[in-house]
Amino acid sequence: MERLSKQEARKILNLEDRFTLLLNFGGEGIGSTALVEELGKRGLAWQIVVVGALREHMKKRISELAKRYPSLTIESPGFVSNIGVYMCACDVQAGKAGANALMESMALHRPFMISELLHAARDTARFFARYQVGWVVRNHRKQADILQAFAESEPQRKAMEERLAKLPISFDSDQFITLLLEQFQTCFLSDNSLL
Incomplete structure (x- = not known):
């Protein structure tokens, strides 16, 4: 997928041009609205986009929080079938650690x-710690603290952009093999007992 700027993606999706959190519940609809409620209690003027397979009770809960x-x-x-555009539109994506997302x-x-x-994604925490390109936080108040500090700090956001740009990611099948x-x-050959 072509990488769009935040502004381009937001325009395509008819979203406002302000700090945007993409809350991804994935294809199974796994997630909680506790973070949304905490951000609301803080009176933050953010845009939150909730994607994924949303069950009726979750749709109702999200509607209640919006009111x-x-x-x-x-x-x-x-x-959504255009998740990449939503990712381009956001400042931060949050949710369960699905490999694709x-x-x-x-x-x-x-x-x-x-x-x-x-x-299955337990090594992601080590990856995030090593490259400082994300967070693993289960407590919704701590999540809100981290996200609010990130949203309010231009130097933090700039440093994150620089780290993300330097990630050693490539999509080459030979390199993958x-x-x-x-x-x-x-994992297996360093332990002589496995030979």
Whole structure:
């Protein structure tokens, strides 16, 4: 996918040009609205876009939060086929650690806040710590603290952009195979008892 600027993506999606959090519940609809409520209690004038397979009770909850916290603009398009455009439109993506969402976010240079660290993505926490391109935080108040500090600090956002631009990510099948072989050797062949 062609990388769009935030402003271009927001225009395509008819979103406002202000700090935008993409809350991604994924295809299974896994997620919580506790972060949205905490941001609303703080009176932040952000735009929150909730995507993913939203069950009826979740749609109702999001609608209630939008009414209760009018300083927030909350959009909930549900499951979308153009998720890349939504990622380009956001300042930060948050949600469970789905492999596709994480990699797309990194490739499009958008930081990710993992709210639910699933077993399959446990190494993501080490990756985020090493490259400082995201956060793994389960507590919604701490999530809000981190996001608010990020939104209010131009130097933090600029530093994040620079780190994301320097990520050692490539989509080359030969390099991927080499990486897998190196990981296999590191994990299995370094332990002589496995030979």
